[in-house]
Amino acid sequence: MFRRLCNSFSLSISKPKPALIFQNPIKKQLKLQQTLSLTPRFFSSSIEMDSTQNNTQLTKVELLRSLESSLGHCFNTNPVCPSPTPLIIVISGPSGVGKDAVIKRLRESRESLHFVVTATSRPMRPGEVDGKDYYFVSKEQFLKMIERDELLEYALVYGDYKGIPKKQIREYMGKGCDIVLRVDIQGAETLRRILGNSAVFVFLVAESELALVERLVDRRTESRDELLVRIVTAREEVKHVRNFDYVVVNAEGKLENAVKLVESIIDAEKAKVRQRNAVI
Ligand SMILES: Nc1ncnc2c1ncn2[C@@H]1O[C@H](COP(=O)(O)OP(=O)(O)OP(=O)(O)O)[C@@H](O)[C@H]1O
Structure with a gap:
């Protein structure tokens, strides 16, 4: 079950559906602009990458940018868990x-x-x-x-x-x-x-x-x-x-x-x- 979920998740990442990219371009552009203002380091020039491009040809930053682009949001830098309470x-x-x-x-x-x-x-x-x-x-x-x-x-x-x-x-x-x-x-x-x-x-x-x-x-x-x-x-x-x-x-x-x-x-x-x- 877990593997099936992973497979479907990776599929949806590696092959972004056209609907995700082209549906309502104004809304999409707005969303990207908002994201850009949050973390300009990933969404600076080419936001959408060719999803069939071989990962080994990409720098780490490019790959991160590409993944963010496919997901439609930037990776969160906040701590995953809150800091422990005083003991x-x-x-x-x-x-x-x-x-x-x-x-x-x-x-x-x-x-x-x-x-x-x-x-x-x-x-x-x-x-x-x-x-x-x-x-x-x-x-x-x-x-x-x-x-x-x-x-x-x-x-x-x-x-x-x-x-x-x-x-x-x-x-x-x-x-x-x-x-x-x-x-x-x-x-x-x-x-x-x-x-x-x-x-x-x-x-x-x-x-x-x-x-x-x-x-x-x-x-x-x-x-x-x-x-x-x-x-x-x-x-x-x-x-x-x-x-x-x-x-x-x-x-x-x-x-x-x-x-x-x-x-x-x-x-x-x-x-x-x-x-x-x-x-x-
Ligand atoms: N693992 C150990 N091996 C050998 N000596 C130890 C060890 N642990 C503590 N001691 C020694 O045992 C003695 C008693 O230790 P300590 O004074 O820390 O006990 P305590 O539990 O705080 O006692 P109290 O409640 O009476 O104050 C001290 O002289 C200490 O240096």
């Missing part, structure tokens, strides 16, 4: 799985992404930069932000507040940027309720529980008791993977693979026919 990517996973490490690498490789800086009331860790890693605020300042409805989502995590400022997301989506949000599992659940399927949810996991615990221990930022809380929580959190769209394994020493997979997810999402359409 919100939520990256989550248990404590110590490597969310920050993955995001740090993504930051370096994808300049078009905007990484929302989360506000937190937790103390700054060595090497962290205020306004880059987090906005470090006091508990009182954080409570004021909640009161003013400035946060898309917030939670009390291990005794400290963490929240996502709405203003930043609106501002960067307005500029056409894709947005990356880094949240814990609790935050991802809340965001799923707020955003539904309008955002893409990625769950990071380690290859095993032992690998996760070793990573946390090596980081040396938690006390023994804090470690115990995080490990018990992580066991529960892994069960939430089914609420996510994608799961990415961040295996020991394979950070690059995890980053590449996240990048592929973003690329695939941007190529989707039915785009997610988040409104904040």
Whole structure:
């Protein structure tokens, strides 16, 4: 069926019917003049070409002009598909799985992404930069932000507040940027309720529980008791993977693979026919 359609289409192109060329010459001339004013580069001198002329004798421009002439209109230069809508990517996973490490690498490789800086009331860790890693605020300042409805989502995590400022997301989506949000599992659940399927949810996991615990221990930022809380929580959190769209394994020493997979997810999402359409 498709082949039959193609055949009949090519026939109608290669042998323009006399009716198409000579029927109502005034109307035809008018149409050509309109076309000429749109794209003068193709319809400048000889508009109608001999349709039996061998394609190999024609330059590319001549062939294009001839095809346009046979079709009766110029080829459209507008994009076939509209540009993709800004995407919100939520990256989550248990404590110590490597969310920050993955995001740090993504930051370096994808300049078009905007990484929302989360506000937190937790103390700054060595090497962290205020306004880059987090906005470090006091508990009182954080409570004021909640009161003013400035946060898309917030939670009390291990005794400290963490929240996502709405203003930043609106501002960067307005500029056409894709947005990356880094949240814990609790935050991802809340965001799923707020955003539904309008955002893409990625769950990071380690290859095993032992690998996760070793990573946390090596980081040396938690006390023994804090470690115990995080490990018990992580066991529960892994069960939430089914609420996510994608799961990415961040295996020991394979950070690059995890980053590449996240990048592929973003690329695939941007190529989707039915785009997610988040409104904040
Ligand atoms: N693929 C990997 N292989 C080895 N080490 C890794 C890998 N990914 C991350 N790490 C290391 O594991 C530790 C924990 O990573 P990171 O701080 O990024 O986790 P996180 O998920 O952001 O934790 P939290 O939620 O507690 O802030 C860091 O020291 C980081 O450098």
